Amino acid sequence: LGHHIANDMIRDWVFPRSDKAKADGSLKFDSTPYDVAIIGDYNIGGDAWASRILLEEIGLRVVAQWSGDGTINEMLMTPNVKMNLIHCYRS
Numbered sequence: 001l002g003h004h005i006a007n008d009m010i011r012d013w014v015f016p017r018s019d020k021a022k023a024d025g026s027l028k029f030d031s032t033p034y035d036v037a038i039i040g041d042y043n044i045g046g047d048a049w050a051s052r053i054l055l056e057e058i059g060l061r062v063v064a065q066w067s068g069d070g071t072i073n074e075m076l077m078t079p080n081v082k083m084n085l086i087h088c089y090r091s
Contacts, residue, residue, distance in 0.1 A: 035061050037066075063078070
């Protein structure tokens with residue numbers, strides 16, 4: 001249940017802040033066609049780091065990686081990426 005509550009808070013609190021910052025010009029984000037976010041991973045075993053390295057080696061720019069190693073700033077950038085990649089053991 002905690003995981004779902006946390007995701008709801010990101011959707012209801014963080015993403016609206018991102019929309020507001022984008023609208024008022026305070027969101028500093030230079031988009032590229034290769035921006036992706038890795039979401040849904042706690043990175044408990046460090047496997048998200050290996051995935052990130054592989055994605056970057058094939059030319060993608062990983063803008064956000066969360067929730068395991070994510071920062072609030074990365075979460076704010078997530079709505080601006082070209083694709084969200086689900087990286088989760090259970091998914």
